[in-house]
Amino acid sequence: MEIEQLETFLAVSQLGSFQKAADQKFISQRTVSKQMTNLENELGIKLFFRGSNKILLTQAGIYFAQRSNELINQLNDSIGKLHDITNNNLQHLRIGYFSPFEGRLLTSHLKKYQKLAKNKPINFHVTEASVEHLIADVTMGILDCAYILDYGTHEHLLNTELNNISLIEGEMVLGMSKDHPLAVKEDISPEDLLGQAILYYSNESSTYLQSAFLATLPHNHAYNVQRVGTIEQMQTLVALGQAIAFYPQNLPLFSNEWIVFRRLHSSKNISSQKYVIRLIYRSDNNINGLQYYRTFLINMLK
Known part of the structure; x- marks a missing residue:
């Protein structure tokens, strides 16, 4: 697979025509058609519905177009940064x-x-x-x-x-709405967390924080720990009392008048909440x- 193939594929996906893509890239329609057939064969996936007047993307083609565009943008950005590094004494x-x-x-x-x-x-x-x-x-x-x-x-x-x-080091603490029933307690026990929706932040589908948090709790209980992809979403759900979340103490992101923080108190034979x-x-x-x-x-x- 070559970058030229991806660029031609994106041109076809945007213009809906092999001929228009060929005209844009100053190559023959036959060359475009051959490149796209080779691309489909290499991937083992059908990318296009070929109609008499219009070329349409399959669902796989739509996904591949999005990722191809991201890949080319990242490549161009990397090339730009390489030029910056070469031409810059920093x-x-x-x-x-x-x-x-x-x-x-x-x-x-x-x-x-x-x-x-x-x-x-x-x-x-x-x-x-x-x-x-x-x-x-x-x-x-x-x-x-x-x-x-x-x-x-x-x-x-x-x-x-x-x-x-x-x-820097500190302790992971639980954030919850001031109106949450657990907010009246200074220390939260693992048993208090049963039945609660517990959130953690990660911008990717990572289980790292989930696994680390569960390792600090008794293993004979089932806890409902869920990932959220944005801090704003986590803050909103916690402030509304729909969930609690764990945060690194001493690293406040921004103040929130509706959220309070409580320590999780585990028995001595369980890993600590230190980070x-x-x-x-x-x-x-x-x-x-x-x-x-x-x-x-x-x-x-x-």
Whole structure:
């Protein structure tokens, strides 16, 4: 599969015609038809309904068009950034974060760096992804470093060769509406959570926080833990009393007059609710931008 094929496919999907796509790309209609047939054969999927006057996308074709457009946009963006790197004397750092909670901490650190380390400027390229995704991207060298929420059993870091710096630590707490029946209690027990809708945030279909949270609770109970894809949705459902959610304490995203926070009190033989925000990176990554930023963070934490 080649980029030219994808671009031709997108032209056909937008124009609804092999001939119009051929005219737009200054090639023959036969060439377009052959490219699309080869693409379908390579994928093993029918992408088009071929009518006498109109070419229509199948349901698979509609999905493939969306993903192809995203892929080409990402490729063009990457090429643009490569040119920026080549033509710019700035150091570059590709850095990821897990959620808006760590994103706020990251933003604070980057602003401080830009203010206090003007003699070593860095161009930061920032990405949001799941913890699993961030660990994989740093391991493979797609990212130089990442801020992750390390919570629970820490098994996700045991089998990696990544180094890390602890940036901030705290406790996971439960947020709930002031009108929620559990809000009258200072400490919440695992038994109190039975029958409750419990939310956690992740921008991807990740089970990391769900697994980490359930590991801190007695295993002989069934809990209703659900993922939400936006912080706004989580805040709204919690404020309306339709669910409770767990949040990293000491990393407030924004104030909410309708939500209160309570500690989860578990027995001593259950994992604690402690979390740590860590910067993870490969020890063999020697780019100057990462070295500058790590040194800055270490000095700031002293």
